[in-house]
Amino acid sequence: MQKITALSGPKLNRRGFLTATGLAATAFAMPSFLAGCSGYAENLGVTSVAALSASGEETRVSTDVLVIGGGMAGVFAAVRAKAAGLDVTLVDKGTVGRSGATPWANTFSVFDEAEGDDRAEWISGVRASSEYVNNLDWLDQMLDESKARWEDINEWGMLEENVQHPSLVLRDKLLENEINLIERTMITTLLTQDDDGERRVVGAMGFSIDGEAAVTILAKATIMAAGAGSFKAPGFPIQSLTSDGDAMAYKVGAVISGKEWIDFHFTSAENPASCWSQWSGMWDSGVGKMSQVFTAGMTLDGAFAKHTGEETQSSSPGGERPSGPPPDAEGGEAPSGPPPDAENGEGSSGLPAGQSQGEQVLGAATGLGIHKAEGIWPINMQGASNIPGLYAAGDGLASMLCGSSYVGLGFSLSGSAVQGAVVGDGAAAYASTVLAPTLSDDEIAAFQEAMFAPRQRESGFSPAWVTQVMQNTMFPYYVLFVKEQARLEAALSTITFLREHIVPQLTAQDAHELKLAHETANMLVNAEMKLRASLFRTESRGTHYREDYPARNDDEWLAWVLLQMDADGQMAVTKEAIPDAWKPDLSIPYVERYVNRFPGELEYLGLASG
C-alpha cells in the first residue's frame, strides 16, 4: 500500500521534492545491452510490475491542478493556476526548458495598436491565410493579450542577452513560484473516475525514465500542454514530441480536431537527419518580437511539382506569398519554419543564419499539423475539453487560432503564452469547485498494469521496428502531401493493422524502451487520425490537398473535422460547421477568394482558360 503524499508548501525546490518522493534515492541501473531496431525478438529485459515496484519507490502525488508539459503554454498555465492560490504540479517528459519545441522558438507575435498594428488588417490576414477555417474568438483573445504576455516574458528575463538560453528561464519561473516539478517522467495515461455516471479526468499516470518507478498524480483538474508531435521525422528537433496528449485524451473520450492539416518543414537533402544543420540559427538568435501576418497561406508547390512533373503552380497573379518564409534554393517551395531573425532582419539570403543552404527536401516534421490548429477540441474559451476535468493549451489545443495553414511568424509561441494563461485560470476555477479524486488503489494498480505491459512480455516487436514500418508507410509525399482516396486507404489499412495486431505485442527491455513503446502507440493513433480526417475532408484547402478533390468546396467544407472514439472503440469522424459570420464573402469570385492554386483545381471547377 502506497501512501498518497501531498507535496505542497513553501520552499519546496526540486531537490526537496525529489527527496520527498524518493526519486533521488533511485540509482540508475546501467542496462547491459543497447536497444535497437531488433524487430521481433525475445525481451531480454523482461520483468514484472511487482519487480518494478520493488526496485524503485513509487511516487504518488495529490494536487489541485496538474499540468502535463513544461513549454510556453504549460508554464503560463502553471504560474496562473498557482497565482489563484492552488497547489500545482507540472510534469515534463524531459527537463523543462530543454524538451519539446520551446527551446527552438525564436519569434513571439505581438499585436500592439500603439505601435500601429491594425486590427482589421490582422484579422483579414489570418482569415485569408487560414482559408476561413480559423476561430475568430481565439484570435481576438490573442490580439487582446499577446502584448501583456510579451511583457510577462520580458519581466521573467527571457529576453535578456546574458541568459544561457531563453527557455531555461521557464524552469526558474516554476521553481520561483513553488510549483511542484516532476521531470524526466513519461506520462502515459489519463486517470478517470465515474461520478454519478459522468466520467471525469482525475489526474495522470506515468513512469520515471531514470528509475522506472510509477508516478501517479491525482488532480482535480488536468491541463494537457504536451504539444503536438511528428512521427519522429528527421531534421526537425521535436522527436520527443509524439502526439502523446492527443492520444491520451482520445482514449478517454475527448474530441480531437485539425488532423488533416499538415506541416511543411524542410530538411537538407544532404544529412537530412541533422537538426543542427537546419536550426543552429534559431538556437543562436534568442527570442524576438514579431508583428506581422501573412496575406495568404503556405503552399505545397514543391511536392506538387514532384508529383506532376511540372514546375510550381504558384499563386495566382493577385496573391502575395507569405511574407516570412522565403522560397528555397529551387524556387519552388517556401520552408515555413525557420524565419528570418526577428530583431535585426537577418536572413535576407532566404534562410536564417546557420541553416543549410543546400537542396531542401520536404517532410522534416511529417505527422505534425499546423500550430494552434490541431489537438484537443475546446468547448469554451478557457480550453475545457468535452471531458470534465481535462483542459488543454498550446500546440495540443485545437483552438483554431490558425486554420488550414500557418498565419504569421511567432503566432505559435505567442498563442501558447496567451492560451496557457487563460487555461490556467479556467482550470483553477474548475478545480476550486470539485472534490478531490477518490480513485481506489485497485483502480490505480490496473492502470499501472496496462502501462507496464510491454515490460512484462517475454517476446514481441521492438518499438523501433514498429516506428520504422510506420514511417515507411506515412513519409512518402504521395500519402499526406498529395492525398488520394485509394492511397490514404492503403496507408490506413497498414496503420490499423499495426494498432490492432502489433501494438499489443510491443516489448520494452528497459525504461527508455518503455517510453519508446508508448510513443510508438501514440504516433499510430496520430497517424490513424491524420488518415481518417484526410479521407473525410473531400475537398482541398490550405495544406490539405486531395488530388481527387482538388478545389475548395465552400458549400460543404467551411467546417472542422472532429474525431472521437465511438462506443465500439473505433474512430468516428464528424464535422462541425464554422459560424456563418466567419465564412468568406461568397460573392467574391472563387479565384479571388482563394489566391493559392492546387494542381488540377481550375480544370476540376471548369475555370481553366484556353
Add this chain to the structure above:
Amino acid sequence: MAIKLIDPRKCIGCGTCVISCPTDVIRMNKETSHAVIMYPEDCQICNMCVNFCPVDAITVTADKSISILTAWG
C-alpha cells in the same frame, strides 16, 4: 554517426548533457561518474548536449544511418 563521442578525458560528470537530451540518449555511468552514450539510434542531432556541455567534451556529427528493415527484424 549522430552523437559520436563523449570524451572521458574531458567529461567532469556534471550530468548536464543527460538532462539536456530531449530523447534520452545519454546516461550517467554511476561507476565511472562519466556520461555515456546509451541510445545513439535515438539521437536527433539537435546538438543541445554539445551546446550545454561546460567542457566541450561531446562530438556530434551531421550524418546518421538507420537499421535495415526486414520482415520482422
